[in-house]
Amino acid sequence: NAGVTQTPKFRILKIGQSMTLQCTQDMNHNYMYWYRQDPGMGLKLIYYSVGAGITDKGEVPNGYNVSRSTTEDFPLRLELAAPSQTSVYFCASSPLTGQRNQPQHFGDGTRLSIL
Amino acid sequence: EDQVTQSPEALRLQEGESSSLNCSYTVSGLRGLFWYRQDPGKGPEFLFTLYSAGEEKEKERLKATLTKKESFLHITAPKPEDSATYLCAGGYSSASKIIFGSGTRLSIRP
Numbered sequence: 514n515a516g517v518t519q520t521p522k523f524r525i526l527k528i529g530q531s532m533t534l535q536c537t538q539d540m541n542h543n544y545m546y547w548y549r550q551d552p553g554m555g556l557k558l559i560y561y562s563v564g565a566g567i568t569d570k571g572e573v574p575n576g577y578n579v580s581r582s583t584t585e586d587f588p589l590r591l592e593l594a595a596p597s598q599t600s601v602y603f604c605a606s607s608p609l610t611g612q613r614n615q616p617q618h619f620g621d622g623t624r625l626s627i628l
Numbered sequence: 629e630d631q632v633t634q635s636p637e638a639l640r641l642q643e644g645e646s647s648s649l650n651c652s653y654t655v656s657g658l659r660g661l662f663w664y665r666q667d668p669g670k671g672p673e674f675l676f677t678l679y680s681a682g683e684e685k686e687k688e689r690l691k692a693t694l695t696k697k698e699s700f701l702h703i704t705a706p707k708p709e710d711s712a713t714y715l716c717a718g719g720y721s722s723a724s725k726i727i728f729g730s731g732t733r734l735s736i737r738p
Binding site: 561617 | 659660662669671673674677679715719722723724729731
């Protein structure tokens with residue numbers, strides 16, 4: 514199994530451009546997440562989804578949008594790129610949970626630079 | 629406010645020199661304490677989940693423990709291949725959301 518796959522791996526954008534970061538998982542997980550990781554910092558949650566058609570904001574959602582039309586795919590869109598969005602973006606997924614959270618499984622990230 | 633704090637920020641050890649990494653948490657209704665390993669240019673790789681104070685998990689040279697306020701990742705007789713950033717995270721919602729600490733960069737010298 515591939516697990517969580519993110520594309521592209523690297524991208525350079527100009528200020529004001531738009532792009533979509535792709536994320537696909539093949540584990541049939543209900544939950545999916547987008548994080549950003551800045552140097553020396555922990556991962557910050559941007560958006561998450563508990564299933565197809567259901568998304569919600571995380572800690573740092575401004576400047577981003579998401580959609581979830583299928584269980585497998587959870588793309589992240591940047592509409593008007595700004596230098597503050599230069600970061601490494603990680604997508605993750607996890608299975609349904611009961612009273613105890615299940616671990617999240619991560620892709621290898623997209624390294625994005627806004628110049 | 630929910631928070632996870634890791635110390636030290638960086639740790640350099642000689643091969644074979646055992647040590648511990650600390651993770652302090654204040655997470656309301658903790659639903660799991662997670663440890664991940666992250667290599668440069670890669671995503672976090674899941675290591676352990678701990679759910680109850682007193683619980684311990686082991687994998688090769690690593691052992692994770694949990695109290696009501698802290699978790700420790702003990703590394704015994706480390707090897708250079710154990711060099712990585714180790715991330716701790718606390719689970720806090722029914723959607724399996726987790727809050728991360730900023731990590732400990734571990735370097736093992738041969």
